[in-house]
Amino acid sequence: MAAKNHVENVAIVGAGGNMGSYIVKAMLKEGKHKIIAITRADSSSEMPEGLTVKRVNYDSPDELAEALMGQDALIITLSGIAPPEQQMRLVEAAAAANVRWVMPSWFGPDGKNESLRIDTMLDGHITPLLKRIEELGKSSWICLACSFWYEWSLGGGAWGLGQVMYGFDLRNRTVTFIDDGMTKINTSTWPQAGLAVARLFSLKEKPDGPDDKSPALSQLKNDYVYVSSFLASQKDIFESVLRVTGTKEGDWQAKYVDHEERYDEGEKQQQAGDRMGFAKVLYTRVFFPNGDGNFEAKYGLHNDILGLPKGNIDDATKAAFEYGQVPL
Numbered sequence: 001m002a003a004k005n006h007v008e009n010v011a012i013v014g015a016g017g018n019m020g021s022y023i024v025k026a027m028l029k030e031g032k033h034k035i036i037a038i039t040r041a042d043s044s045s046e047m048p049e050g051l052t053v054k055r056v057n058y059d060s061p062d063e064l065a066e067a068l069m070g071q072d073a074l075i076i077t078l079s080g081i082a083p084p085e086q087q088m089r090l091v092e093a094a095a096a097a098n099v100r101w102v103m104p105s106w107f108g109p110d111g112k113n114e115s116l117r118i119d120t121m122l123d124g125h126i127t128p129l130l131k132r133i134e135e136l137g138k139s140s141w142i143c144l145a146c147s148f149w150y151e152w153s154l155g156g157g158a159w160g161l162g163q164v165m166y167g168f169d170l171r172n173r174t175v176t177f178i179d180d181g182m183t184k185i186n187t188s189t190w191p192q193a194g195l196a197v198a199r200l201f202s203l204k205e206k207p208d209g210p211d212d213k214s215p216a217l218s219q220l221k222n223d224y225v226y227v228s229s230f231l232a233s234q235k236d237i238f239e240s241v242l243r244v245t246g247t248k249e250g251d252w253q254a255k256y257v258d259h260e261e262r263y264d265e266g267e268k269q270q271q272a273g274d275r276m277g278f279a280k281v282l283y284t285r286v287f288f289p290n291g292d293g294n295f296e297a298k299y300g301l302h303n304d305i306l307g308l309p310k311g312n313i314d315d316a317t318k319a320a321f322e323y324g325q326v327p328l
Contacts, residue, residue, distance in 0.1 A: 005204050005205050005206055005208070006032070006202075006203075006204055006205060007033065007072040007073045007100075007101060007201045007202075007205065007217070008032075008033060008034060008072055009033070009034050009036075009070055009071045009072045009073075010027065010033045010034070010035050010036070010071065010072065010073045010074075010075060010201060011035075011036050011037075011038050011054075011067070011068055011071040011073070011074045011075070011099070012024060012035060012036070012037055012038065012051075012074075012075045012076075012077065013037075013038045013039075013074070013075070013076045013077060013078065013090060013105075014076065014077035014078055014079075014105070015035075015037035015039070015047055015048060015051065015077075016037070016039070016045035016046055016047050016048070017045075017077055017078075017079070018149070018152065018190060019077040019107055019149070019190065019193065019194070020075075020077040021048055021194075022190045022191055022193065022194030022195075023075060023077065023193075023194045023197045023198065024037075024048045024050070024051060024194075025048065025194060026191070026194040026195045026197065026198035026199075027197075027198040027201075028048075028050045028051075029198070030198045030199070030202055032202050033198075033201065033202075034052075035050070035051040035052070036051060036052040036053070036054055036067075036071070037051050037052070037053045037054065038054055038056060038064075038067055038068070038090075039053060039054070039055055039056075040055065040056070040057075040058055041055045041056060041057055043055065054067045058086060058089065059089075061089065061092065061093055061096070064089060064090065064093035065093040065096035065097045066097075067093075068093055068094055068096075068097035068099055069097045070097075071094075071097065071099050072099065072100055072101060073099065073100065073101035073102070073103070073201055074090065074091075074094045074099050074101070074102045074103070074139075075103045075197065075201075076090055076091075076102070076103065076104055076105040077105050077107070078105040081275075082105075084124070084125050084128075084129070087104065087105055087125075087129055088128075088129060088132060091104070091129060091132060091133050091136070091139070091141075092132070092136065094138070094139050095133070095136035095137075095138035095139055096138075098138055099138070099139050100138075100139060100140065100205075101139060101140055101141075101142065101201070101217065101221075102133055102139045102140070102141045102142075103141070103142050103143065103144065103197065104126065104129055104130070104133075104141060104143055106126060106143040106144060106145065106224075107144055107146055107149075107193060108122065108145065108146075108147065108148070109145065109147050109148070109286050109292075109293065109295070110145055110224070110226075110292065110293075110295040110298070111126060111143050111145055111224045112224055112299075113292055113295075115292075116285065116286070116292045119281075119285045120281065120282045120285050120286070121278065121281065121282075122282075126143070130143075130222075134222065140217075140218075140221035140222055141221070141222055142200065142217070142220055142221065142222075142223065142224075142225055143223075143224045143225070144193065144196060144197060144200070144224075144225055144227065145224045145225065145226045145227070145295060146186075146188035146192070146193040146196065146226075146227050146228065147185060147186040147187050147188055147228060147286070147293070147295070148165070148166075148185075148187050148188075148283070148286070149187075149188060149189070149190055149193065150187045150188060150189045150190075150229060150230070150316045150319075150320060151189060151190055151316065151319045151320045151322075151323045152165070152190075152323065153165040153166045153187065153283070153320075154166045154168055154170070154237060154241075154317065154320035154324075155170065155319075155320035155321060155322070155323035155324030155326070156168075156169075156170070156324050157323060157324060157325075160324065161276070161279065162320075162324060163176065164266075164276050164279045164280045164283065165279055165283045166234065166237060166283070167234055168237070168238075168241065170241070170320070170321060170324050170326040171324070171326050173247070173251060173252045173253065174252065174253045174254070174255075175234070175238060175252055175253075175254050175255075176254075176255055176256075176257055176262075177234050177235070177254060177255070177256045177257070178234065178256075178257060178258075178259050178262060178284060178287045179256070179257075179258065179259050179287075179289055180235075180256065181233060181234040181235040181238070181256070182233050182234075182235055183233055183234075183287050183288070183289050183293065184231050184232060184233045184236070184293070184294055185231070185232070185233075185286055185287060185293030185294055186226075186228035186230070186231055186293065186294060186295055186296050187228065187229060187230055187231075187232060188227060188228055188229045189229045189311060189316045189319065192227065192229045192308060192309075192311060193227065195306075195308060196225070196227040196302075196303075196306050196308060199306040199307055199308070200217070200220075200225060200302075200306060201217070203215055203216055203217050204216045204217070205217045205218060206218045207219075215305045220302075225302045225306075226295050226296070226299050226300070226301050226302055227301060227302055227303055227306065227308060228295075228296055228301055228303065229311035229313075229316065230311050230313050230316070231294065231296055232313065234287070236313070237313075237317070238252075240313045240314050240316075240317040241317055243314055243317075244314050244317045244318050244321070244328060245321075245328055259284055259287060259288050259289065262280065262284045263280075263281060263284045263285060263288075265277075265280065266278070266279075266280030266281035266282075266284060267281055
């Protein structure tokens with residue numbers, strides 16, 4: 001019998017979270033995978049229907065490895081405040097269980113850009129992790145660079161954090177533009193990012209032969225996959241907000257801030273123990289006018305390889321209002 005050349009068994013950590021739930025939904029719709037959710041033994045999170053749940057002690061390497069036995073891929077989606085050692089334990093367990101593919105919890109900006117990783121304080125979370133995966137030699141990693149999630153970054157959730165992310169307070173109709181608000185960055189919706197993961201792990205693992213030019217996972221191993229719903233500036237987003245709300249510019253209070261000033265302000269907030277300072281640093285740095293937020297210009301996108309649909313920014317903006325619990 002021919003050896004299997006596709007990913008079938010997939011374990012997901014964080015299946016009940018924002019990103020994880022969209023990955024599960026897309027994978028179930030594609031219908032090509034058997035999915036298990038790995039969760040803490042004491043977790044009360046609700047899991048999407050259609051997958052097997054394995055509850056484990058995250059502090060037990062043996063339990064984690066046992067839960068991952070027989071899995072072809074491990075997809076990790078963790079909270080941004082999860083301790084780095086949690087993800088490290090997961091990738092070590094994946095190696096012990098001979099899991100061939102690991103997708104770390106990245107889902108962010110251009111991970112190949114070292115200065116960007118360092119300035120956003122993300123380097124310490126991802127670089128040691130990727131090195132460890134390669135040192136162990138049992139798994140290949142693939143990170144999804146989808147940049148910021150549009151609904152989260154614009155809507156800000158019930159806490160109204162959009163003002164420190166994309167600069168919008170939708171409820172109070174205020175916007176803070178970084179510089180002139182014209183710097184374009186890549187951004188992705190949750191459904192688009194979820195579909196990208198599902199389509200990625202639906203690719204064959206290796207080409208069928210020397211003449212097979214179709215995409216395969218082996219061509220993407222130990223690398224970043226770049227996807228995006230839109231390339232948009234804050235002004236582009238503002239125009240979409242005006243369209244979906246039927247408001248005019250004069251209905252909003254706008255101000256402009258220098259990118260370096262806002263970045264420094266975020267650093268000071270963080271040093272003072274204000275977590276919002278980290279978000280301000282992270283988002284402001286990606287909006288620097290040096291093009292670091294536009295990874296599409298550097299590498300192109302994997303959208304076509306994965307068969308991703310073109311996004312509609314106004315539909316995404318409506319979803320951001322819904323996520324932020326702000327009536328249109």
